[in-house]
Amino acid sequence: TNPFWEQVGISFVQHYYHQFDNDRSLLGALYLDSSCLSWEGEQCRGKVAIVEKLLKLPFRKIAHSITAQDHQPTPDGCILSVVVGQLKADEDQIIGFHQTFILKSIDESWVCTNDIFRLALYNFG
Amino acid sequence: TNPFWEQVGISFVQHYYHQFDNDRSLLGALYLDSSCLSWEGEQCRGKVAIVEKLLKLPFRKIAHSITAQDHQPTPDGCILSVVVGQLKADEDQIIGFHQTFILKSIDESWVCTNDIFRLALYNFG
Numbered sequence: 001t002n003p004f005w006e007q008v009g010i011s012f013v014q015h016y017y018h019q020f021d022n023d024r025s026l027l028g029a030l031y032l033d034s035s036c037l038s039w040e041g042e043q044c045r046g047k048v049a050i051v052e053k054l055l056k057l058p059f060r061k062i063a064h065s066i067t068a069q070d071h072q073p074t075p076d077g078c079i080l081s082v083v084v085g086q087l088k089a090d091e092d093q094i095i096g097f098h099q100t101f102i103l104k105s106i107d108e109s110w111v112c113t114n115d116i117f118r119l120a121l122y123n124f125g
Numbered sequence: 126t127n128p129f130w131e132q133v134g135i136s137f138v139q140h141y142y143h144q145f146d147n148d149r150s151l152l153g154a155l156y157l158d159s160s161c162l163s164w165e166g167e168q169c170r171g172k173v174a175i176v177e178k179l180l181k182l183p184f185r186k187i188a189h190s191i192t193a194q195d196h197q198p199t200p201d202g203c204i205l206s207v208v209v210g211q212l213k214a215d216e217d218q219i220i221g222f223h224q225t226f227i228l229k230s231i232d233e234s235w236v237c238t239n240d241i242f243r244l245a246l247y248n249f250g
Protein backbone atom coordinates (compact mmCIF):
# COMPACT_ATOMS: atom_id res chain seq x y z
CA THR A 1 0.00 0.00 0.00
CA ASN A 2 1.04 3.58 -0.59
CA PRO A 3 2.44 5.70 2.24
CA PHE A 4 -0.17 8.07 3.73
CA TRP A 5 1.19 11.18 2.00
CA GLU A 6 0.61 9.54 -1.38
CA GLN A 7 -2.91 8.53 -0.44
CA VAL A 8 -3.69 12.06 0.79
CA GLY A 9 -2.00 13.69 -2.20
CA ILE A 10 -3.75 11.49 -4.77
CA SER A 11 -7.16 12.11 -3.16
CA PHE A 12 -6.59 15.85 -2.95
CA VAL A 13 -5.51 16.07 -6.59
CA GLN A 14 -8.51 14.06 -7.78
CA HIS A 15 -10.91 16.22 -5.75
CA TYR A 16 -9.23 19.50 -6.76
CA TYR A 17 -9.45 18.94 -10.53
CA HIS A 18 -12.92 17.44 -10.31
CA GLN A 19 -14.08 20.58 -8.51
CA PHE A 20 -12.11 22.84 -10.89
CA ASP A 21 -13.67 21.24 -13.97
CA ASN A 22 -17.20 21.18 -12.56
CA ASP A 23 -17.55 24.42 -10.58
CA ARG A 24 -14.41 26.33 -9.76
CA SER A 25 -16.33 28.83 -7.61
CA LEU A 26 -16.30 26.12 -4.91
CA LEU A 27 -12.50 25.79 -4.75
CA GLY A 28 -12.28 28.35 -1.93
CA ALA A 29 -13.07 25.53 0.50
CA LEU A 30 -9.64 24.06 -0.28
CA TYR A 31 -7.65 27.23 0.59
CA LEU A 32 -6.98 29.27 3.76
CA ASP A 33 -7.01 33.05 4.23
CA SER A 34 -3.20 32.83 4.27
CA SER A 35 -2.84 30.60 1.19
CA CYS A 36 -0.64 31.79 -1.70
CA LEU A 37 -1.40 31.26 -5.38
CA SER A 38 1.01 32.00 -8.24
CA TRP A 39 -0.81 31.66 -11.57
CA GLU A 40 1.46 32.03 -14.56
CA GLY A 41 3.70 34.27 -12.46
CA GLU A 42 0.89 36.42 -11.02
CA GLN A 43 0.59 36.17 -7.24
CA CYS A 44 -2.42 36.51 -4.97
CA ARG A 45 -3.10 35.62 -1.35
CA GLY A 46 -6.11 34.38 0.58
CA LYS A 47 -9.06 32.20 -0.40
CA VAL A 48 -11.21 35.17 -1.50
CA ALA A 49 -8.57 36.59 -3.84
CA ILE A 50 -7.72 33.11 -5.12
CA VAL A 51 -11.32 32.27 -6.05
CA GLU A 52 -11.71 35.69 -7.65
CA LYS A 53 -8.59 35.02 -9.75
CA LEU A 54 -9.78 31.54 -10.77
CA LEU A 55 -13.23 32.86 -11.73
CA LYS A 56 -11.70 35.59 -13.90
CA LEU A 57 -9.72 33.12 -16.00
CA PRO A 58 -10.92 33.56 -19.59
CA PHE A 59 -12.68 30.27 -20.27
CA ARG A 60 -16.07 28.77 -19.48
CA LYS A 61 -15.40 25.07 -19.85
CA ILE A 62 -12.22 23.36 -18.76
CA ALA A 63 -11.10 19.74 -18.52
CA HIS A 64 -7.85 18.65 -16.83
CA SER A 65 -6.22 15.27 -17.33
CA ILE A 66 -3.31 14.14 -15.21
CA THR A 67 -0.30 12.33 -16.66
CA ALA A 68 1.98 12.12 -13.61
CA GLN A 69 1.97 13.11 -9.96
CA ASP A 70 4.62 13.07 -7.22
CA HIS A 71 4.00 13.41 -3.47
CA GLN A 72 6.47 13.85 -0.61
CA PRO A 73 6.20 14.42 3.14
CA THR A 74 7.71 17.74 4.33
CA PRO A 75 9.62 18.18 7.61
CA ASP A 76 6.71 20.19 9.05
CA GLY A 77 4.08 17.49 8.55
CA CYS A 78 2.77 18.90 5.28
CA ILE A 79 2.64 17.19 1.89
CA LEU A 80 4.31 18.48 -1.27
CA SER A 81 2.50 17.48 -4.47
CA VAL A 82 3.49 18.11 -8.07
CA VAL A 83 1.02 17.37 -10.86
CA VAL A 84 1.84 17.21 -14.56
CA GLY A 85 -0.98 17.07 -17.06
CA GLN A 86 -2.88 18.52 -19.95
CA LEU A 87 -5.89 20.79 -20.08
CA LYS A 88 -8.43 21.80 -22.65
CA ALA A 89 -10.12 25.20 -22.17
CA ASP A 90 -13.25 25.83 -24.26
CA GLU A 91 -12.42 25.02 -27.86
CA ASP A 92 -8.69 25.82 -27.55
CA GLN A 93 -5.94 23.32 -28.32
CA ILE A 94 -4.92 20.90 -25.60
CA ILE A 95 -1.97 22.31 -23.66
CA GLY A 96 0.39 20.93 -21.02
CA PHE A 97 0.54 22.31 -17.48
CA HIS A 98 2.21 21.63 -14.16
CA GLN A 99 0.99 22.61 -10.73
CA THR A 100 2.64 22.38 -7.31
CA PHE A 101 0.67 22.24 -4.03
CA ILE A 102 1.60 22.20 -0.37
CA LEU A 103 -1.14 20.49 1.66
CA LYS A 104 -1.57 21.02 5.40
CA SER A 105 -3.84 19.18 7.80
CA ILE A 106 -6.19 21.57 9.61
CA ASP A 107 -8.99 20.24 11.82
CA GLU A 108 -8.72 16.79 10.24
CA SER A 109 -9.02 17.94 6.66
CA TRP A 110 -6.27 18.75 4.15
CA VAL A 111 -6.15 22.24 2.70
CA CYS A 112 -3.81 23.93 0.26
CA THR A 113 -1.45 26.56 1.72
CA ASN A 114 0.62 27.07 -1.45
CA ASP A 115 -0.23 26.66 -5.13
CA ILE A 116 1.99 27.40 -8.13
CA PHE A 117 0.55 26.90 -11.62
CA ARG A 118 2.37 27.14 -14.95
CA LEU A 119 1.40 26.25 -18.48
CA ALA A 120 4.00 24.05 -20.16
CA LEU A 121 4.55 26.74 -22.80
CA TYR A 122 7.28 28.24 -20.70
CA ASN A 123 9.59 25.28 -21.16
CA PHE A 124 10.26 26.34 -24.71
CA GLY A 125 12.33 29.47 -25.19
CA THR B 126 12.80 45.39 -3.95
CA ASN B 127 11.76 41.75 -3.91
CA PRO B 128 10.37 40.14 -0.76
CA PHE B 129 12.98 38.06 1.09
CA TRP B 130 11.64 34.71 -0.06
CA GLU B 131 12.19 35.74 -3.68
CA GLN B 132 15.72 36.89 -2.95
CA VAL B 133 16.49 33.62 -1.14
CA GLY B 134 14.78 31.51 -3.80
CA ILE B 135 16.52 33.23 -6.71
CA SER B 136 19.94 32.89 -5.04
CA PHE B 137 19.37 29.24 -4.20
CA VAL B 138 18.26 28.40 -7.73
CA GLN B 139 21.24 30.18 -9.27
CA HIS B 140 23.65 28.40 -6.92
CA TYR B 141 21.98 25.01 -7.34
CA TYR B 142 22.17 24.90 -11.14
CA HIS B 143 25.64 26.42 -11.22
CA GLN B 144 26.81 23.63 -8.91
CA PHE B 145 24.84 21.00 -10.86
CA ASP B 146 26.37 22.04 -14.18
CA ASN B 147 29.92 22.35 -12.81
CA ASP B 148 30.28 19.51 -10.31
CA ARG B 149 27.14 17.75 -9.16
CA SER B 150 29.08 15.66 -6.63
CA LEU B 151 29.07 18.80 -4.43
CA LEU B 152 25.27 19.14 -4.30
CA GLY B 153 25.08 17.10 -1.08
CA ALA B 154 25.88 20.29 0.83
CA LEU B 155 22.43 21.61 -0.16
CA TYR B 156 20.46 18.64 1.24
CA LEU B 157 19.83 17.17 4.71
CA ASP B 158 19.86 13.55 5.85
CA SER B 159 16.05 13.76 5.87
CA SER B 160 15.66 15.42 2.44
CA CYS B 161 13.45 13.76 -0.19
CA LEU B 162 14.17 13.65 -3.92
CA SER B 163 11.75 12.44 -6.59
CA TRP B 164 13.57 12.20 -9.95
CA GLU B 165 11.27 11.31 -12.82
CA GLY B 166 9.05 9.48 -10.35
CA GLU B 167 11.85 7.60 -8.57
CA GLN B 168 12.19 8.48 -4.90
CA CYS B 169 15.19 8.55 -2.62
CA ARG B 170 15.92 10.04 0.79
CA GLY B 171 18.94 11.61 2.46
CA LYS B 172 21.88 13.58 1.10
CA VAL B 173 24.03 10.47 0.52
CA ALA B 174 21.37 8.66 -1.53
CA ILE B 175 20.51 11.88 -3.38
CA VAL B 176 24.10 12.56 -4.46
CA GLU B 177 24.49 8.90 -5.45
CA LYS B 178 21.35 9.20 -7.61
CA LEU B 179 22.52 12.45 -9.22
CA LEU B 180 25.97 10.98 -9.97
CA LYS B 181 24.43 7.93 -11.61
CA LEU B 182 22.42 10.01 -14.11
CA PRO B 183 23.60 8.93 -17.57
CA PHE B 184 25.35 12.08 -18.82
CA ARG B 185 28.75 13.68 -18.30
CA LYS B 186 28.08 17.27 -19.30
CA ILE B 187 24.89 19.13 -18.51
CA ALA B 188 23.78 22.74 -18.89
CA HIS B 189 20.55 24.11 -17.40
CA SER B 190 18.91 27.36 -18.45
CA ILE B 191 16.00 28.83 -16.53
CA THR B 192 13.00 30.37 -18.24
CA ALA B 193 10.73 31.09 -15.26
CA GLN B 194 10.77 30.74 -11.50
CA ASP B 195 8.15 31.25 -8.78
CA HIS B 196 8.78 31.56 -5.05
CA GLN B 197 6.33 31.62 -2.14
CA PRO B 198 6.62 31.70 1.65
CA THR B 199 5.11 28.66 3.40
CA PRO B 200 3.22 28.79 6.71
CA ASP B 201 6.14 27.05 8.47
CA GLY B 202 8.76 29.62 7.48
CA CYS B 203 10.07 27.67 4.51
CA ILE B 204 10.18 28.75 0.87
CA LEU B 205 8.49 26.93 -2.00
CA SER B 206 10.28 27.38 -5.34
CA VAL B 207 9.26 26.14 -8.78
CA VAL B 208 11.72 26.40 -11.66
CA VAL B 209 10.88 25.92 -15.33
CA GLY B 210 13.67 25.64 -17.84
CA GLN B 211 15.55 23.71 -20.44
CA LEU B 212 18.55 21.45 -20.21
CA LYS B 213 21.09 20.00 -22.58
CA ALA B 214 22.77 16.75 -21.54
CA ASP B 215 25.91 15.75 -23.50
CA GLU B 216 25.04 15.95 -27.20
CA ASP B 217 21.31 15.22 -26.72
CA GLN B 218 18.56 17.54 -27.90
CA ILE B 219 17.56 20.40 -25.64
CA ILE B 220 14.62 19.34 -23.47
CA GLY B 221 12.28 21.16 -21.08
CA PHE B 222 12.15 20.40 -17.35
CA HIS B 223 10.50 21.64 -14.19
CA GLN B 224 11.75 21.26 -10.64
CA THR B 225 10.13 22.07 -7.30
CA PHE B 226 12.11 22.77 -4.11
CA ILE B 227 11.20 23.43 -0.50
CA LEU B 228 13.95 25.45 1.19
CA LYS B 229 14.40 25.58 4.95
CA SER B 230 16.68 27.82 6.98
CA ILE B 231 19.06 25.78 9.17
CA ASP B 232 21.87 27.48 11.10
CA GLU B 233 21.60 30.61 8.95
CA SER B 234 21.85 28.83 5.63
CA TRP B 235 19.11 27.60 3.31
CA VAL B 236 18.97 23.92 2.46
CA CYS B 237 16.61 21.82 0.39
CA THR B 238 14.27 19.49 2.28
CA ASN B 239 12.18 18.45 -0.75
CA ASP B 240 13.01 18.22 -4.44
CA ILE B 241 10.77 16.97 -7.27
CA PHE B 242 12.18 16.87 -10.80
CA ARG B 243 10.34 16.07 -14.03
CA LEU B 244 11.29 16.35 -17.66
CA ALA B 245 8.68 18.23 -19.68
CA LEU B 246 8.13 15.13 -21.82
CA TYR B 247 5.41 14.01 -19.49
CA ASN B 248 3.09 16.82 -20.43
CA PHE B 249 2.41 15.17 -23.75
CA GLY B 250 0.39 11.99 -23.67
